[in-house]
Amino acid sequence: MTFSTATWIVPLLPLGGFLFNFLFGRGSRRLVPRVALLAVGSALALSLVLAAQVLGDPAPKVDGIPWLSVTNQVFGHFTISVGTLLDPLSAMMLVVVTLVSFLVHLYSLGYMSEDPGLARFFMYLGLFTFSMLGLVVSPNLFQMYIFWELVGLCSYLLIGFYTTKPEANQACKKAFVVNRVGDLGMFLGILFLSYYLGTSDFSAIAAHLGSWPLFGPAWLPLGAVALLLFCGAVGKSAQFPLHVWLPDAMEGPTPVSALIHAATMVAAGVFMVARVYAVFDASLMGSVNAPLVVACVGGFTSLFAATIACTQFDIKRVLAYSTLSQLGYMVMALGAGGLGVTAGAFHLFTHAFFKALLFLGAGSVIHAVHSNDVRAMGGLRRKMPLTGITFLVASLAISGIWPFAGFFSKDMILAALKDAHMTGLYVLAAAVAFLTAFYMFRLYFLTFEGKEPEHGHPHESPWTMTLPLVVLAVLSLGAGFAGLDFGGRSFGSYIRFDRSPTLASDWTRAQGLALAHPKAVGDYRLATALWAAPALPPTAATGLPAPAPATIPPAQESRAFVLDYSVAVPATLLGLAGIFLAFGVYRLKWIDPGRVARALGPVYTTVYNKYYVDEFYRWMMDHVYYVVSGAIAWFDRHVVDGVMNGLALLMQVAGGALRRLQTGRAQAYALAMLGGILILLGALKVFVP
């Protein structure tokens, strides 16, 4: 079996499981989960084999069949393919997705065992796993968009899994619509990119970018296209200002929050940006600095969400804001370029494990105490030792304490920001590291330490739920070491961004062509022909000004990652300080957090109410969108239709008036005939010479 065949099979396994369950499962509570588990388990095994192969041979392998093909004057045949792309990035994602999915399937056996919708739940999980794997192996942007929407559908179905719950219905609709806003931008980006580059294949985008100024009209800078694509990531990875759906998405069952809304789907935005990073990088030559925007959006989101996380009392919501914040971290890293691309992907990798662990741990707690409110919890570590310890491991990992996984990835992000001389964001990232440690241990101490609430008898969860916790805890402890150098090989030696060496010279040549052939700008066919021609006419012969040589800042070196103590030590100290503060406030009760909140007054209220962003959108929907909608409906009923009815009325009235002419008297008819003949004769006299 070749690489490519095997890569096809990985997503098809969970699809096969889903189809089998859909057609033959008959909602069986025994059969359906087993088939689903078997399917995703085999996908995991195959992914691991593939990943091992890729470690030996990291060259990208592409395969595909035409999915849609249309004759077209510009392209000859315009074809969209579906297929697979296997390279280190997709191999890493395959492993993360299948592994977390498998563990979540296993966990759900216990967590959902009482739920009447068990079979439906496992079918949705299978469909999601298929869609996510299809997204991960996409060789082009169109296929990525297709699966991007499909994972959105699964997210919608799973957030709204408890269909009778009004909050869940509201939340799933919100998630879909907010994501659609981002997808609109992404679709436009794909449209522009595929038109002006003539391709949307990831393997070809980088090579075509140098000619963008020739193909792309002047009003459409490459940076704008990069930012449109980024809109998709802002939606899917829940960055400000489209972050509002993710906290509400916690209405879904907790295993779903772990799989979709923490570890895999929400990371798709980060994955997508990493995939097309060449577009963002090339925009540095133009007037829009896309990477800087990306970094700022990510940085802002990470701080914004971290502050909210410090104030919430719903255990899942705290984790949701933490996810926002961590995704912001990844996005910020991507914006730094160079090492940042590796760092963003690496943080995606480690975060998937410890955040899935946190959610599954939270699920275990909720399963035991039947509440989401941390104020109703406490002292649970003694009742649920495995859950407690694994939750502690994950908290240490996300706080960036050595040797847990988060330490390495967070450190790599900080190093990348330092490399890129983004001092402001560096300070911000450090502050977020402090806040992260604080709110995570606030959560830990409130939930697992201190006094137990009087009522209820919490107990440890069954093995199907604790085994995934343990596996993820091991990974949260060990995965970080993948970032280190092993004889010249490390995470960063496989997953990295390298700028095309001919980018600047291509750009210069394209500018020259555009100057010499203004008509080619925006005309794909002409531009391609010119680009393919061997050389430019000499500038002197054409009498045109020579193009200015392209300027692009040198690429950040995507260097190997080594621990830099000047970064690691302060960051770790900040993390420890956050833990210490949480310990002081929530364990030793040095300070009463309620008093602090009261002292902060409106500041606290604003943060507690999530800066009123949701209220703003609600207001916009109710007072702008639905008003416009109502106005259009009214206009259609009364004005457009009114004109039609008016015409009909006019006909009726005219008909009624004309009817009177039919008097039935022969004299009147004869008179009319005479008049008609006279008029006709007169007309003949005038018009016919």
Place this chain on the structure above:
Amino acid sequence: MNAFPILSAIWLAPFVTGLLIMAFVPDTRIQAIKWLSLGASGLSLLLTVWLLAQFDYGRAGQLQFAERFSLVPSLGVEYHLGADGISLLMVVLNSLILFTGVLASWGLKHRGKEFFVLLLLLGGGVFGVFTSFNLYVFFALYEVAVLPMYLLIGIWGTGPKEYSAMKLTLMLMGGSAFLLLGILALYYGSTPHTLDIFELNKAAMAGQFSPGFQKLWFPVLFLGFGVLAALWPLHTWSPDGHASAPTAVSMLHAGVLMKLGAYGCLRVAIFLLPAGAHFWAPLIAVLALVNIVYGSIGAAAQTDLKYVTAYSSVSHMGLVLLGLATLDTLGMNGAVLQMFAHGIMTGTFFALIGMTYGRTHTRLMPKLGGLAQVMPFIAAAYVIAGMAGLGLPGLSSFPAELLVFLGAYFTQDLFFKVVAVIALTSIVFTALYVLRVLQKTFYGPITEPHYKELGDATLVERIPVVILITVMVLVGVYPFPVLRLIDGGLIAVAQTLGSLPR
């Protein structure tokens, strides 16, 4: 030429069955009438499947299965049937919708005989229009397809049915009046005078129609067909008409008849008057854009399920018209695929709304809620159809919408690029109203206690829904073969328009 006149058989099977039922079957034998109707539409469906198997996909651009003989030689009136890829796809659509429409009317009680007779006549007429290549027969069958609507809505409808039926018929007849004028102009504009679509196309290519002639007559023909395709602002018959019509009539009307309009725009207006099409394309694009955005925003304010679907049809038909207006192969491929996809999708919608209404006796969303608990099949099918409505990949509307947007953006004209970008915003608005319907109707707690006693879809009700959704999924997952049909059929159009070399 084929030995067996398969195309005639396809349209005559329901048409003649309808006439025979009218003449010979007493209205007390309602069961026999239903089975005869199902048999006739089933026969058409089977013949269509056979047609698909016999069709030469490599020559999708040429007329196949042609049947041709002269009726009135002196006037160029001929019986000329044939199918290229586009006609074939439309025949497939019609046979699916007619068959499922008959099934969806299985529970009809009031004056069943007349209903099924009219339904069969209508369905047969539509088959004829899609395969006729002589404008005389084309127009005659076009009228046959439109006129039964009046009775079908006026007698079996709900709400202000007489008003709706009258409005619909008058507006469509108004359109037909334009068409008749336009067809006569084409006849007298060509030398020798002809009514054959391909002869007329040759005349156009030979330059017999001057640019002034084309500029004058193109809007006449396009608007004439455009009324039926719900071109803004001539769409207002559609919300009332759909809402008042009984289930199967809504299915056929939105599913197939609106496509008849769009098909005419393509096959007659654009194909025969290419210079006129080039001249008026920007205006059509603007009107189509209004359709798309206005329809999708307006749908969010509706409370009646049928009105939501009607406005969504206005929006989706706008995509068809926009695709046609691009006059480019990408966009026109998208338009024709969207005709098919929208037909299947709205057919499903109206069938499901009919089932819901049959149980709850209301279509008003504020009165509905939580129905997924008692009718999971209907709810699941509605979710799937709704997802097709909002252009979810994996369902047939997605490749269609994708191609329309690509086609509009990939023209060399900045104007169309801007239109494409604005039109794209509708994907957000569409998601809003579709999900709003799902939320209000099927999710949440049950609003009325007696809804708890309602049952899910019966087997007879499930069959049409399963058929339609299967087609929706198959085409959505792998649109390649369907696009081969359309693409082949469009080559001649594109060559006429000069967007492909001859």
